[in-house]
Amino acid sequence: MSKYRIAIAARKGGVGKTTVSCGLASVLAHQGLRTLVIDLDPQSNAAYVLGVDPIAPGTAELLTGGKPTPLEAAPTLHVLPGGPELGSQRIQSLHPEELAEAIKSLDYDAIIFDCPPGNEYLERFGLVAADVGLVITNAHPLAVMGAARVIEILESYRKKGWRGPQRWAFVLSQIDSRRSLDKQFGPQLAQRYPKTPRFTIHQDTTLSLAAAEQVPLMEYAASSRGAAELTSLAQWITDPTKVLEDTDAS
Numbered sequence: 001m002s003k004y005r006i007a008i009a010a011r012k013g014g015v016g017k018t019t020v021s022c023g024l025a026s027v028l029a030h031q032g033l034r035t036l037v038i039d040l041d042p043q044s045n046a047a048y049v050l051g052v053d054p055i056a057p058g059t060a061e062l063l064t065g066g067k068p069t070p071l072e073a074a075p076t077l078h079v080l081p082g083g084p085e086l087g088s089q090r091i092q093s094l095h096p097e098e099l100a101e102a103i104k105s106l107d108y109d110a111i112i113f114d115c116p117p118g119n120e121y122l123e124r125f126g127l128v129a130a131d132v133g134l135v136i137t138n139a140h141p142l143a144v145m146g147a148a149r150v151i152e153i154l155e156s157y158r159k160k161g162w163r164g165p166q167r168w169a170f171v172l173s174q175i176d177s178r179r180s181l182d183k184q185f186g187p188q189l190a191q192r193y194p195k196t197p198r199f200t201i202h203q204d205t206t207l208s209l210a211a212a213e214q215v216p217l218m219e220y221a222a223s224s225r226g227a228a229e230l231t232s233l234a235q236w237i238t239d240p241t242k243v244l245e246d247t248d249a250s
Helices: 017-030 045-049 059-063 098-105 120-129 141-160 180-192 205-213 225-238
Strands: 004-009 035-039 071-074 077-080 110-114 132-137 167-175 198-202
Touching: 004 017, 004 120, 004 225, 017 035, 017 045, 017 077, 017 110, 017 132, 017 167, 017 205, 017 225, 035 045, 035 059, 059 098, 098 120, 110 120, 120 141, 132 141, 141 167, 167 180, 167 225, 180 198, 198 225, 205 225
Parallel strands: 004 110, 004 132, 035 077, 035 110, 132 167, 167 198
Antiparallel strands: 071 077
């Protein structure tokens, strides 16, 4: 079983979830952890961002008993693409624990589940298989509402003793301190969820450029602000005693 299993979820699209997923994966791989991104999105954006074939056999095949070969994005970073088959009736009929069982035979130090926006069923595969949850949101009210729904599910799983993350955090994405809504966002979220750690990923064109160029972040710009902030997030994942959550989201 992989040491770190991280579900990254956001109900609203366009909040930077896949950018965070792929950037974090690049950071963990750069730190020497054999890292696998399992793309649960029918659009297969994670595979595209990391520069591998987005239509190759991947997550759907794994879920249905196959043994797809993970694609290499970097020496210690691999990807299982998503794809339209994830939206098929065949996948919809599976039990939510299928992915948790399927990954037991995979030899990776860290597995990141890039959950799709707006699809609770596919999201559930990643949440059930993970032991850490990252809930991505920007300052848009609809994004906050979607993030709150994910938190409700995580709290419900833990309360009932079901499989799923035992700890989770907010990741405040696309934050620009020049925008008044963004400046207020961190303190407001902290007031509403005082016990939930939060990490800020500021607006950084480097993150977008790495995705557009289809190059893993740590190969594209290891000294960028985005890489440094994702490194802080990675440290909390691998050792939560080392890093406190953000106190300033500006």
